[in-house]
Amino acid sequence: MSAGRLVTVAVALGERGYDVLVGEGASDELASLLATRVPAARQAAVVTDESVAAAPWFARVDPGLPYDVHTVAPGERAKTVAGAEALCRAFARSGLTRHDVVVAVGGGVVTDLAGFAAASYHRGTAYCTVATSLLCQVDAGIGGKTGVDLPEGKNLMGAFWQPVGVLCDTALLESMPAREWASGRGEMAKYTFLGAPDLPDLALEEQVARCAALKAAMVGVDEREGGRRVLLNYGHTLAHALEAVALDADVDLRHGEAVAIGLVYAALLARRLGRIGDERVAFHREVVGRFGLSPCLPDDLAEVEKKELLSYMARDKKASHDLAFVLDGPRGVELVHGVAPEDALGALEELACT
Numbered sequence: 001m002s003a004g005r006l007v008t009v010a011v012a013l014g015e016r017g018y019d020v021l022v023g024e025g026a027s028d029e030l031a032s033l034l035a036t037r038v039p040a041a042r043q044a045a046v047v048t049d050e051s052v053a054a055a056p057w058f059a060r061v062d063p064g065l066p067y068d069v070h071t072v073a074p075g076e077r078a079k080t081v082a083g084a085e086a087l088c089r090a091f092a093r094s095g096l097t098r099h100d101v102v103v104a105v106g107g108g109v110v111t112d113l114a115g116f117a118a119a120s121y122h123r124g125t126a127y128c129t130v131a132t133s134l135l136c137q138v139d140a141g142i143g144g145k146t147g148v149d150l151p152e153g154k155n156l157m158g159a160f161w162q163p164v165g166v167l168c169d170t171a172l173l174e175s176m177p178a179r180e181w182a183s184g185r186g187e188m189a190k191y192t193f194l195g196a197p198d199l200p201d202l203a204l205e206e207q208v209a210r211c212a213a214l215k216a217a218m219v220g221v222d223e224r225e226g227g228r229r230v231l232l233n234y235g236h237t238l239a240h241a242l243e244a245v246a247l248d249a250d251v252d253l254r255h256g257e258a259v260a261i262g263l264v265y266a267a268l269l270a271r272r273l274g275r276i277g278d279e280r281v282a283f284h285r286e287v288v289g290r291f292g293l294s295p296c297l298p299d300d301l302a303e304v305e306k307k308e309l310l311s312y313m314a315r316d317k318k319a320s321h322d323l324a325f326v327l328d329g330p331r332g333v334e335l336v337h338g339v340a341p342e343d344a345l346g347a348l349e350e351l352a353c354t
């Protein structure tokens with residue numbers, strides 16, 4: 001459905017349902033969205049990070065209510081319990097009530113953190129998302145998974161708490177740094193294999209709308225990741241392992257860059273298991289290339305022990321005492337349990353770029 005030049009994608013979750021608006025100028029709808037969805041609100045708490053707050057368009061984001069801006073440091077390190085506590089305390093000091101609204105303006109870090117603070121504040125306060133990174137527009141901003149990291153692991157504390165609306169304004173992406181574009185494109189690339197084979201051929205706005213629709217559909221049938229939503233982890237088993245070793249080795253690897261490698265790895269593994277043929281592997285490589293990403297391990301990680309990556313993959317949350325991967329196959333992409341370690345290692349060897 002189109003409203004003006006904007007595309008509306010519905011997240012069908014009954015009384016917790018909401019719309020995702022995609023297109024240039026979507027963030028101009030913030031005030032009217034809040035007036036419709038949170039009519040009792042008398043003030044808003046805008047949560048953002050320092051880089052987003054410095055973007056030239058930031059001052060134009062208008063909740064249409066009196067508001068305070070709460071700014072956190074940019075990057076994953078802001079996603080902590082202490083960060084959520086600091087936000088809730090600031091909300092309290094500014095007199096925010098449970099009838100008011102939290103507005104997250106930022107990438108996935110800000111929306112995860114602000115969403116979690118909103119889920120906890122007064123046991124649940126409405127929040128709305130203005131997704132400003134490509135990754136957030138195609139994935140993190142939609143679906144109501146909120147949370148923070150613990151020293152023991154990423155996203156270990158959190159809550160399912162759906163926003164009242166998500167605004168994916170593609171005009172806001174103009175200020176995004178190049179590496180963040182790359183990261184968003186890697187996340188986007190996975191949707192090519194989850195129902196949008198023509199994704200690389202589309203214009204940016206159509207790509208975002210298509211990905212948002214696919215994510216919304218998966219959330220609509222599986223809000224709490226008991227089934228289909230797990231497919232959104234396509235390419236992520238190796239990606240998470242690579243991110244973990246990159247963190248240990250102090251190598252700068254963006255999430256979507258790791259997903260791009262993970263997608264090609266998943267294809268190689270699926271071929272080893274007889275699920276797909278050479279052409280499909282070539283298509284994975286082509287798609288990753290068309291999104292401007294590399295399927296090769298970064299030079300700094302080329303020497304990482306394959307067994308170390310394997311042990312990280314065995315700890316993946318999809319695995320229950322075995323190796324489990326989301327893999328392509330004759331019925332499309334599905335969760336496959338019980339993958340033999342030799343096959344997982346063999347596919348890692350094949351991944352090596354010389």
Ligand SMILES: NC(=O)c1ccc[n+]([C@@H]2O[C@H](COP(=O)([O-])OP(=O)(O)OC[C@H]3O[C@@H](n4cnc5c(N)ncnc54)[C@H](O)[C@@H]3O)[C@@H](O)[C@H]2O)c1
Pocket residue numbers: 049050051052055074075076079106107108109110112132133134135136139140141142143144145146155172173174175176177180183255
């Ligand atoms: N909740 C979910 O379902 C879900 C799904 C996927 C990822 N995530 C989470 O999302 C996070 C990653 O999201 P991300 O990549 O958006 O990270 P991010 O929020 O850290 O944003 C990336 C960087 O880009 C900057 N930035 C964002 N938008 C900008 C803009 N328009 N102009 C200039 N700078 C801008 C930010 O300041 C930050 O430095 C991770 O913490 C991940 O766990 C959550």
Ligand SMILES: [Zn+2]
Pocket residue numbers: 139187236255259
């Ligand atoms: Zn991801």
